[in-house]
Amino acid sequence: MRALTRRPLFLIVLGSVFLTGMVFSQLRPAAATPAAQSEPGDPPLIDLTGYNQVIAANHGKAVMVNFWATWCAPCRTEYPMMVELSKEFGPQGLVVIGVNLDENQDMGLVRKFLATNHPDFQNFRQRPGIDADAFYVGVNPAWKGTMPQTDFYARDGHMARYFIGDKQKDAYVQAIRLILAVPLGENRESSTQRAGN
Numbered sequence: 001m002r003a004l005t006r007r008p009l010f011l012i013v014l015g016s017v018f019l020t021g022m023v024f025s026q027l028r029p030a031a032a033t034p035a036a037q038s039e040p041g042d043p044p045l046i047d048l049t050g051y052n053q054v055i056a057a058n059h060g061k062a063v064m065v066n067f068w069a070t071w072c073a074p075c076r077t078e079y080p081m082m083v084e085l086s087k088e089f090g091p092q093g094l095v096v097i098g099v100n101l102d103e104n105q106d107m108g109l110v111r112k113f114l115a116t117n118h119p120d121f122q123n124f125r126q127r128p129g130i131d132a133d134a135f136y137v138g139v140n141p142a143w144k145g146t147m148p149q150t151d152f153y154a155r156d157g158h159m160a161r162y163f164i165g166d167k168q169k170d171a172y173v174q175a176i177r178l179i180l181a182v183p184l185g186e187n188r189e190s191s192t193q194r195a196g197n
Helices: 002-027 048-057 073-092 104-117 132-139 169-181
Strands: 062-068 094-100 122-126 149-153 159-164
Touching: 048 122, 048 132, 062 073, 062 169, 073 094, 073 104, 073 169, 094 169, 149 169, 159 169
Parallel strands: 062 094, 094 122
Antiparallel strands: 062 149, 149 159
């Protein structure tokens, strides 16, 4: 009779341990799974703080930042021009930076697009899940998310000009020449004032 009472008790204890383990496994936070598999060479993720750090790191240089996405037809059209401008004006001191606004599920398209265009400049990608509107306004208060968007920073780090929407190459060349022409130590009031379109 003793053997019969021990066996059900053993099964009850074993079942309790199993159920307790199941309950606690549900309470533990699940390991974070990446929303998209990152591959070597993918654009690093960036938020507003990171963006401001990139701009600050280029203090003393003329900087052109182009915001683009593969779903934006004008962005796809003008991106090869960004590559040309970088090659043309990079030796004169222009730093070109790309910021991609695609979602995680479009990373295959982003990789293919970059491989096709062969940019010689750094590209970043807006961090998924951040407040996009706050990002836009933090970058440029006049920007409401219209694409493409290109910002031009003078050597002292202030935004000297910006374009919302696509423009012809001559408009870009003029803006680039303006930011390249202003030496670092020149008075900000005498340099080109912030102007859009």
